Structures are given as C-alpha cells and as structure tokens.
Amino acid sequence: MSTRPEPAPDPWAHVVTLVAGLAHEIKNPLSTIALNLQLLLEDWQRDASTPRERRTLKRIQVLQRETTRLVGLLEDFLRYARTLHASPQPCDVNRLVQEVLDFIAPQAARQKIRIRTVFAPDLPTIQADPKLLKQALLNIVINAEEAMPDGGELIVQTAPADGLVRIEVTDTGVGIPEHHRSKIFNLYFTTKQDGSGIGLCTTRRILELHGGTIALESEVGKGTHITIQLPLAPPGHHPAGAAP
Structure with missing residues (x-):
C-alpha cells in the first residue's frame, strides 16, 4: 500500500500566526483609544471658542481619524490572516x-x-x-x-x-x-x-x-x-x- 508524503510545513504559517496575535493585542487598546478620542472630540466641539482651543480641536480630530484608520487596517489584516476553511x-x-x-x-x-x-x-x-x-x-x-x-x-x-x-x-x-x-x-x-x-x-x-x-x-x-x-x-x- 502506497502512502502519500506529508505536505511540507508552510514556513510562513508560524509568522502569520504570531503577527495576527500581535495585531489582535494592539487592536484592543487602540480601539479603546479611538473611543476615548471620540468622546474627547465631542466635548471640545461643544466649547472651542478661542484660537488655541480650535487648534487643539483640530489636533484631536487628526488623532481620532488616524486612530480609526489604524483600527480598520488591523481588522482587515486579521480577516486576511484568519485561516480560511472552505465548506463546499x-x-x-x-x-x-x-x-x-x-x-x-x-x-x-x-x-x-x-x-x-x-x-x-x-x-x-x-x-x-x-x-x-x-x-x-x-x-x-x-x-x-x-x-x-x-x-x-x-x-x-x-x-x-x-x-x-x-x-x-x-x-x-x-x-x-x-x-x-x-x-x-x-x-x-x-x-x-x-x-x-x-x-x-x-x-x-x-x-x-x-x-x-x-x-x-x-x-x-x-x-x-x-x-x-x-x-x-x-x-x-x-x-x-x-x-x-
């Protein structure tokens, strides 16, 4: 009886698993930061009357936008890194x-x-x-x-x-x-x-x-x-x- 050789292990599989785990650990606190920036943004939008306050508001908006973008990027990567199992x-x-x-x-x-x-x-x-x-x-x-x-x-x-x-x-x-x-x-x-x-x-x-x-x-x-x-x-x- 012939036996089929075991497939060679994918050298990248372990790396992908490690990176996906790291991405998951980063995503959770980053999501919390994004949420708090959104709350901070809402507070400043209600009462930003001086030039200094408006500059601060603009910086918070930039931080909130970029943090949200990074969260989305991590979510996309985690979806990609997830092992795909087809159910034909x-x-x-x-x-x-x-x-x-x-x-x-x-x-x-x-x-x-x-x-x-x-x-x-x-x-x-x-x-x-x-x-x-x-x-x-x-x-x-x-x-x-x-x-x-x-x-x-x-x-x-x-x-x-x-x-x-x-x-x-x-x-x-x-x-x-x-x-x-x-x-x-x-x-x-x-x-x-x-x-x-x-x-x-x-x-x-x-x-x-x-x-x-x-x-x-x-x-x-x-x-x-x-x-x-x-x-x-x-x-x-x-x-x-x-x-x-």
Whole structure:
C-alpha cells in the first residue's frame, strides 16, 4: 500500500500566526483609544471658542481619524490572516454572481454605471463555498465600481470551459498602469488613498483555496478585464457518497 508524503510545513504559517496575535493585542487598546478620542472630540466641539482651543480641536480630530484608520487596517489584516476553511456545497454560479450584482446595483446606479450580464444557460453546478466565493467576487466588482467614478459599463459573463467554469468581469474604467499590474494581487499593495491593499489579495487566496485561478488584463483609459477559472470541485473534495 502506497502512502502519500506529508505536505511540507508552510514556513510562513508560524509568522502569520504570531503577527495576527500581535495585531489582535494592539487592536484592543487602540480601539479603546479611538473611543476615548471620540468622546474627547465631542466635548471640545461643544466649547472651542478661542484660537488655541480650535487648534487643539483640530489636533484631536487628526488623532481620532488616524486612530480609526489604524483600527480598520488591523481588522482587515486579521480577516486576511484568519485561516480560511472552505465548506463546499453545490453552487449555481450564475445565481451567485447575480446576487453579488444585486447587492452593488444601488451604488452602481448612483454612479451611472450600467451593469450588463451574459450568463451561459448550460453552466454546470460547481462545488464551492458560496460565502467565500461571494466575498471574492464582491471585492472584484467593488474595485470595478471604484474605477468608474464618472460612470461606465460593468460586464459580467459566465461560460463553461473544458471542465472548468469561467467568470469574466470587464469594466470601462480608468485602467491600471502597466507597472502596477503585476502587483495588484499582492498583500498591502494599493493605489487608493484610503485603501488597505487586502481585498484583491484575499480574493486570490479564496480562489486558490478552491483550486481556481485569476488573471488580469488592463489598459489605461479603457478599462480592466478579469478572468476567473474555477474547477467543478476544489482539490481533494469528494461529494457525499462519492468514492475518494
């Protein structure tokens, strides 16, 4: 009887665990500081009449804003560092994609973004974790929306592809410069002033957990095209009743 070798331990897993623990320990007192700064800010806003008091109020506002930003950054990191466990179940990809688009539709309408879908009617059902897959897709379409501040078109297509399911997301936004494209899925890489650089990295992580891939093409001034390919089942997954 042959035995399968044990997978090599991930050298970064221990580091990620340590950093996540440190981030958690920092987040708790930082949240308390942010809350107290908010209370202090409310007190000073009621009675800041002299130039000195107004200068103090402005400094408190800066401290409160930056502390809140750091708390948000730590929360994003902790979500990323959390071990992902997929719970695969039969998923209708067309339906799942439509639910994501329904969620972002009000904001798209406010930005004058037209959403167009081209769904393959014969798309096979896949085994995937619907919550994780929705999170991955939501990160992509939100980025597409943000790339079209003055309106545009968001096109989402699905199709079967040689035992895989393909999802394509195209926007007519500002596009991504060539020197940024290779880094767009890297942790903490962002071109947004208030971005965390975690969303698209998390998306890639979720797709890889499902045995999928993600690819990006973009042209400045014309838009971005993202292609996702997912297998019908994640690696090592055997539906109930199926032989391993």
